[in-house]
Amino acid sequence: MTELALRPREWWRRLAAPIDAPLLLLLLLLIAFALLVLSSASPERLASQVFNLAVALLAMRLAAQLPPQRLMYFALPLYLGGLLLLLAVAFFGDVSKGARRWLNLGFMRIQPSEVMKIAMPLMLAWYFQKHEALLRLRDWLAAACILLVPVALIARQPDLGTAVLVLAAGCFVIFLAGLSWKVLALLFFGGLASLPLAWGFLHDYQRQRILTLLNPEADPLGRGFHIIQSTIAVGSGGVLGKGWGNGTQTHLEFLPERHTDFIFAVVSEEFGLLGNSLLLVLYALIIGRCLMIAANAPTLFSRLLAGSIALIFFTYAFVNMGMVSGILPVVGVPLPFVSYGGTALVTLFIGVGILMSIHKHRMLVQK
Template sequence: MIDVAGSLRRAWHQLIAHIDFPLLLITLAIMAVGLATVNSATIDSSHRMMSQAGNMGLAMVIMWFVSRLPPQKLMSFAIPLYVLGVVLLIAVFLFGVKVNGARRWLPLGFTRIQPSEIMKIAMPLMLAWYFQKYEATLKMKHYLVAALLLFVPFALIAKQPDLGTALLVGSAGFYVIFFAGLPWKIIVGMIAAAAAAAPLLWGMMHDYQQKRILTLIDPTTDPLGTGYHIIQSIIAIGSGGAIGKGYLNGTQTHLEFIPEKHTDFIFAVYSEEWGLLGNATLVFLYTLLIGRGMIIASGAPTLFSRLLAGAITLGFFTYAFINMGMVSGILPVVGVPLPFMSYGGTALVILFLGIGILMSIHTHRMLVKK
């Protein structure tokens, strides 16, 4: 007799063998909140919520496949993915399509791609591989080479211009370098140098980037122009009060005052409907996500795994911090989505690639040679 029940159990266990359920459940909780908020923000366009649900399904399938890849296999992708990303960024600079004044897209005939998204994963992969290779002989020259590897794609992305993605890629690379043991005196020196170079950097900025910083200082100087986004967002967040106006009852949202309400400014929609209590709950969920990621990083058996897991985890923090900061009016608007909340397929796939890598590092930790 064929043991059907036993075969099904074994198949099920094989299916979920590489899934880290604490990490998955936290991510699903944030996604559920995000999907409900996208539905509220696009209540007159229900196809967007269905599209986002489809994006989530695809992203989770990709996460499942990546979680089954051992860290050694992930390491083998580091150089090819980084080189591909840099080559595509150069191609964007030479042949890219301009959209809304920015050259970020590369046409492929049947579709177009945004190569800068690749670097969000390629950058920490490359630097983690590099420091793993020279783990036994790390010297200052290795940190300088790592900084150069980081600077090239960062400069190419910032030139497009796409300051938001450049910051995300730059921060991911910096986290790897920091976790690899970058001395504090170097970090302090870099901060001092950046502060001293601020006047020069101001002159190198595009007009719209300067306006964003000036708007941050006082959005009322141009309430119907560059300050409009921030003013309406702050009104929405403040009007939510302690417990919010209730689901689907946000007036700023449904009277179309909040711009980009299903993408970059989805946090304003959520805040208006759920108030301070809802915001505290969401921050708690992100804290759990980051905490779980750091636990995985601390338990990783190799330098490559630790650096990669730490950089990906703090990448989630950077996403959330920058988005909430810009929507709340304490940071300039730079076009960074709220992770697992904002509408968009490409960003969601990249985020779930990160989740899949964390699961791979965690579930293969006993199989990796120390």
């Protein structure tokens, strides 16, 4: 009897071994809220999102099992592979909706820029780890190249949203690796000064998005429609919201993409400032927990990786909420862990898994 009773407990112990309970708990709270919102915004997608979650949790568990040292081996191949795919896209990619983002492999179409979201911090963290002993100017320059080449390729597709995310992920690693404040200040002001130049490189539709953000009412039925309608959804929610399932902007189809990129507008409309504050608090706690994991990570590689993953979560959340509430231009960034969609969810949970692995192995090196 005891043998039989012990087995499932043992099995459970092993399953839960690499899991970080506080982080998972916070995420499950967030996801419960997300499913509640989705069941209002698009109830027919609920089942499929539950399935996506199952897959994502499995991916998380698998990633959590990989020790950070093992992850280092993936860094270079994943990065180079991703880079090659991006080049392939640039030359042979499929054009869809005016952008060349997809690579048709015959049996499936893949979006290589998605790979870079993880490959980039991994690669840079690996690079800094490798050159840990001596970080000279040329190392920083090399890091800049590692970062900027793929970002440029993605931006050219054009896919500004992903380019911003990848760039942010890389910058976080470089910042956390200890680039001196002087250089940071130099880069900051240099970047500011070169903004007009960057404007020249933008596609027309990208410029339009920025102009639309500045004055959405100029074209209320065309480009301004999304921003105006989502801002109305947010504003009309008030403090307590209109209640679950009662959002008129949501249910009368004034909101575009209400289950994916604009799901935050649904939260705002139906749950009001209260719901938004709940989301902000949950994100802050999740990111805080991730930063704690980074702070306690044993190696430079794992520190940098954990820190940058934490900041990727932040970037997703900030850019998405800023876009929906009308302070950032509309770029295709989902609300992390909340928006409907499998790919992003799996990518995010792999990140969570990596963090858990780092946390699990925090003592191993010192021992």
